[in-house]
Amino acid sequence: MPLNKATGNMYEWITHTWNPIRGVCPHGCSYCYMKKIYKRFRLPPRPNIVSEKYGYTFGKNKIIFVGSAFDCWAKNVPDEWIRSILSFVKGNMHNVSFLFQSKNPERFIDWLGYIPYNAYLCTTLESNREYPAIYQNAPPIIERVKAMHGIKNRPKMITIEPILDFGEEFIQLLKMCQPTQINIGANTGCNHLPEPPSEKIAALVGELRGFTRVHLKKNLARLYREAG
Numbered sequence: 001m002p003l004n005k006a007t008g009n010m011y012e013w014i015t016h017t018w019n020p021i022r023g024v025c026p027h028g029c030s031y032c033y034m035k036k037i038y039k040r041f042r043l044p045p046r047p048n049i050v051s052e053k054y055g056y057t058f059g060k061n062k063i064i065f066v067g068s069a070f071d072c073w074a075k076n077v078p079d080e081w082i083r084s085i086l087s088f089v090k091g092n093m094h095n096v097s098f099l100f101q102s103k104n105p106e107r108f109i110d111w112l113g114y115i116p117y118n119a120y121l122c123t124t125l126e127s128n129r130e131y132p133a134i135y136q137n138a139p140p141i142i143e144r145v146k147a148m149h150g151i152k153n154r155p156k157m158i159t160i161e162p163i164l165d166f167g168e169e170f171i172q173l174l175k176m177c178q179p180t181q182i183n184i185g186a187n188t189g190c191n192h193l194p195e196p197p198s199e200k201i202a203a204l205v206g207e208l209r210g211f212t213r214v215h216l217k218k219n220l221a222r223l224y225r226e227a228g
């Protein structure tokens with residue numbers, strides 16, 4: 001399967017996406033647009049790591065989001081699939097860098113010895129609050145935080161997207177993760193998610209800039225725009 005050029009509501013700094021596992025992501029987040037697409041075709045998860053037809057390598061000068069449409073680190077993804085993905089990455093990792101993003105970052109820890117240093121390790125924290133109807137099968141927020149806290153000496157990111165209403169403790173949890181960068185985005189379009197008001201987001205952004213780099217995604221503009 002070839003790389004795809006990053007489009008739509010992707011991080012603006014990502015150049016390509018690579019989805020080495022296809023099918024319905026087991027986390028089943030209520031807001032996931034991929035869920036609707038894959039459910040329509042009823043595709044069970046399957047690895048799709050190397051295509052003999054394309055026989056490609058990653059090439060050069062790319063920042064590749066691995067698993068943008070399926071969480072490759074979900075609990076029930078077989079070890080062999082992860083081993084194959086990391087083995088392919090290892091053989092093709094020169095002059096490119098990676099983003100590995102998961103709502104189950106605890107699994108990063110098991111594979112740290114195999115994950116290259118030119119990979120950002122990222123988790124999503126939509127809020128400090130648990131919203132089981134929205135997160136569905138994804139691990140609770142506090143488990144994601146503990147795992148990120150436990151990962152040392154690696155470039156780490158947190159993505160707050162879609163941002164959901166949060167409490168004061170959110171900042172402490174984000175600090176605990178010791179992220180190199182925090183990305184903030186909103187769900188695209190109208191939805192029934194519990195979203196924070198603009199002034200609350202402004203205060204959060206101010207606090208976060210006190211200890212890390214903050215990237216505001218374009219889709220956050222529906223909820224919050226910076227002056228100037």
Ligand code: SF4
Nearest residue numbers: 025027028029032069
């Ligand atoms: S973890 Fe990501 S890919 Fe999986 S269901 Fe949630 S939003 Fe979709």
